[in-house]
Amino acid sequence: MLVFPFVTASIAAAIIVKIASMMDAEQARREAAREAARKAEEDAERQRRIAEEATRARTAALVAEEARRRETAHLLARSSVEAFESLPQLLVRAEQEFDAAETAMDERAFAPFWEAVERGAGCLGSFDSAIQTIRKNAAEYRELSKGLAGARSSFPISAESIDAMAASSRTAGRMHVVVGMGQRDFQFATIYEQRRTNQILIAGFSTLGAALQGLGHRLELSIQEVRNSIDEMSDSVVEAVREVGHDIDARVEWTVEAVSDQSRILSESISSDTAVLAERCDTVVEILDDIRHGRRR
DSSP: OOHHHHHHHHHHHHHHHHHHHHHHHHHHHHHHHHHHHHHHHHHHHHHHHHHHHHHHHHHHHHHHHHHHHHHHHHHHHHHHHHHHHHHHHHHHHHHHHHHHHHHHHHTTOHHHHHHHHHHHHHHHHHHHHHHHHHHHHHHHHHHHHTTOOSOOOOOSOOHHHHHHTTHHHHHHHHHHHHHHHHHHSHHHHHHHHHHTTOEEEETTEEEHHHHHHHHHHHHHHHHHHHHHHHHHHHHHOOOSOOOOGGGSOTTOHHHHHHHHHHHHHHHHHHHHHHHHHHHHHHHHHHHHHHHHTTOOO
């Protein structure tokens, strides 16, 4: 009879121990869960900071690329205006050389006549080189513009500017007239035959004869090429503002805003100079128009 209370007490003690053990295990599980949650939160925060830093770095790279493109485009615009500004003086110098050639013919100065003609052709060759510079700049400017965010500056060489380049046809025509005068005179023609195959480098022509024969047509082709390049630029630049969503994660809207803000600042910094470039081009157009119509300044 005395055994049962002892057994009952033992069972009770075992139950208590078991309950205590279960409570300890539950406490340990809860602590482990809290620790796992804390670590997960720390990992998430670390990943968020890493992603944010990567986004900032990407934004900085986009802004830097935007600045490089915009500044390079502006340098191309300035270079093109400088090339365009050289055109009137080249035609004036060519006209002066053909004046000198006519004087040399009147004086029966054979060598000076062809020397003046060659110098005049050289001026027209430089005119062609300047046009090619503008054409190449326009093509590069067009490619750079495709990657610009926000407002874009217009390329300063307009269709009107290109029309004004046709003033060269008058000077090239005069060259052909002067050369014809020399070729129809036996004595001058004899000197020309001696010089015709002389090695020179004018607008890609290797001899004087080839230059005198093909320079006029070369100028027409070059003007058409630069016109095509400007037209292509007009077709590709249809909007003044462009989003760069394909370059940036669409979820990071502030990145687009950052690039756009930087574009606006860069645009404003060169806008005044762009206006000056346009005015300079307008002045050149007027001078070339005077030359085209035989009005010398």
